Amino acid sequence: MRIILDSIANTSYNYYYTLEEIIAPMVASKQTFTADTDPIISSNKSIDANINTTALHHIICNDKAIQFKEWKALCDGDTNIVQEAVDMLTKDHAEITITQIGAHVGFEPNDPISSGLVSLMDNLPSTYRDRFHWTFVEPSPPNYARLVDNLKKYEDVCDMSSMNVAVVSDEIGTTSKDMVFYSIRDTIDPETGFDSISNQTFPHWISQVSSFSMDPIYFHKKRFERMGLDMYDYVVKTNVTTKSFSSIMADVMDRSIMNSKKKTIESSKQQPFLALIDTEGFDCDIVLGISPDSKYLPKFIVFEVKSCLNQYMSHVRKHLERIGYNVARVNHENAVAILLKKKESDI
Numbered sequence: 001m002r003i004i005l006d007s008i009a010n011t012s013y014n015y016y017y018t019l020e021e022i023i024a025p026m027v028a029s030k031q032t033f034t035a036d037t038d039p040i041i042s043s044n045k046s047i048d049a050n051i052n053t054t055a056l057h058h059i060i061c062n063d064k065a066i067q068f069k070e071w072k073a074l075c076d077g078d079t080n081i082v083q084e085a086v087d088m089l090t091k092d093h094a095e096i097t098i099t100q101i102g103a104h105v106g107f108e109p110n111d112p113i114s115s116g117l118v119s120l121m122d123n124l125p126s127t128y129r130d131r132f133h134w135t136f137v138e139p140s141p142p143n144y145a146r147l148v149d150n151l152k153k154y155e156d157v158c159d160m161s162s163m164n165v166a167v168v169s170d171e172i173g174t175t176s177k178d179m180v181f182y183s184i185r186d187t188i189d190p191e192t193g194f195d196s197i198s199n200q201t202f203p204h205w206i207s208q209v210s211s212f213s214m215d216p217i218y219f220h221k222k223r224f225e226r227m228g229l230d231m232y233d234y235v236v237k238t239n240v241t242t243k244s245f246s247s248i249m250a251d252v253m254d255r256s257i258m259n260s261k262k263k264t265i266e267s268s269k270q271q272p273f274l275a276l277i278d279t280e281g282f283d284c285d286i287v288l289g290i291s292p293d294s295k296y297l298p299k300f301i302v303f304e305v306k307s308c309l310n311q312y313m314s315h316v317r318k319h320l321e322r323i324g325y326n327v328a329r330v331n332h333e334n335a336v337a338i339l340l341k342k343k344e345s346d347i
Contacts, residue, residue, distance in 0.1 A: 060119045071116040073328065073336055074300070081274065081300060082120060088273065089128050095270060096132050097256045099248065099298070101167045101286075102278035103136035104208050105146040105190050107154055113276060113302060121158050132158035133256035137248060139166035139240040140210040142186035159259050163243075163251070166212070167279065169289025170244045181240040182217055183210035188234065195234075200227050211280040245286050249275070249296035272298035284308040287337070288316045292323045301325070301337040 060082055061075030074081045088094040098117065100106075107114060121129050136151065138144045144164045151160050166181060184207040188195045193202035202223070209216040217235055224231040243251070249272050257270065275298040277283045283303040290297070301320075305313055313335075317327045325337040 060116060060123065071112040073334075074113065074116065074302070084299065085120065085273065089124075089131060094131075095256050095260050096273045097252050097270075098132065098134045098274045098276070099137065099252050099272065100135070100276045100278075101137045101245075101248070102280070103138045103147060103162075104140075104143050104278075105138075106136050106150045108191075108204075110205070117274075118157055129158045131260070133252070133259060134158055134160045135252045135255065136160065136162045137165060137167060138162070139164065139181055140183040140207070141238060141240075142183065142236075143190050143207055143210065145186075146190050159256075161255055161259070163248070164241070165248070166240045166242045167245055167248055167277075167286060168242045168282075169285050170246050170291040170294070171289040172242070172244060176241055176243050176247075178239040179212060179242050181210065181212055181238055182214050183207070183236050183238065184217070185234040185236050198227070198229055200229075202227075208278075209280055211282070213281060216280045245289065246291050246294040246296060249294065249298065253296055272296050274298055274300045274302070277301065277303040279304075281307040284312055284316050288312075288319050290319070290323065297323065297339055299339050303335060303337075304333060305329070305335045306333045 061072070061080075085096055088096055100114070107118070109115070117134075121132055134157070136147055138147050141164070144162070147162055151162055154160070165176075166179065168179070184190075187197045188202055188207055190207040191204060193204040193206055194200075195202060206220065206223075209220065211217070214235070217231065221231045224234065253270055253272060277286060279286065284305065284307070287301065287303050305316075308316065320327050320337045325339055327335055327337050329335050
């Protein structure tokens with residue numbers, strides 16, 4: 001798959017590294033590059049020691065390629081995930097896990113962070129892509145069915161897996177149980193928004209408003225009315241299996257170890273790299289409930305804050321800071337938490 005590179009290769013961007021040097025060879029072929037042929041790797045030297053992070057950054061994080069603040073925030077300063085990922089791969093020889101909670105159908109053009117991650121992986125040799133483990137978590141049955149199909153289409157991106165569960169706060173408990181969940185009827189295509197019953201087209205994001213609460217769906221009631229439709233005809237009430245945030249992180253790490261081609265991997269030395277949370281109003285509940293005793297705190301957590309009241313967000317920030325995170329506000333919709341490195345005296 002070459003989602004991001006195809007779009008970049010058809011533009012006239014000018015970087016310090018030319019397109020011919022960096023992009024074209026990788027778009028034209030899916031071959032495995034070596035240190036002698038890969039423009040992202042310094043030639044005739046160890047691949048681990050000489051990934052050209054400057055070239056990667058010009059491709060993935062330059063101002064012309066960035067369309068969304070969410071991805072830009074993960075390219076700068078303490079949140080430079082490109083540098084962090086490469087350091088983990090080359091210096092720590094680690095596996096990198098990405099957990100997307102509320103994944104919808106995956107690989108959507110309006111998902112800036114997922115698109116940026118694909119671009120990062122697309123610019124790495126296959127030996128490194130094999131060490132990325134991306135888990136997509138989606139509770140809505142119709143959305144999950146399409147997600148599974150999409151993972152098959154894009155299976156060459158990295159090692160990918162899916163989980164058909166809903167994520168809840170650690171405070172609810174680690175035992176899996178069923179809860180009522182509201183989603184949009186499967187007559188509406190989750191990618192195009194086309195409704196096969198009314199032959200009308202909704203915004204493509206309409207099926208993303210699935211939630212434990214009816215509120216996100218009810219918010220769009222007038223849209224249904226303007227189309228001459230009854231919103232309640234399109235609401236599906238189901239029971240879904242739930243798992244706590246820390247339980248999900250533990251499962252993700254177990255899967256990454258099991259799927260790793262590096263059989264000598266030590267689970268005790270592995271840490272979740274990135275958790276993306278988009279649960280239609282429950283993000284702050286999940287984050288506020290993260291157990292301080294969790295063995296699997298992600299290096300980065302990106303979550304929605306638009307549904308959090310300012311006072312509630314203050315509690316979320318204080319909780320994250322207590323368990324070792326620095327919290328940066330990306331915009332009025334999202335925040336990113338970065339796990340600070342412990343001092344040697346604290347270890």
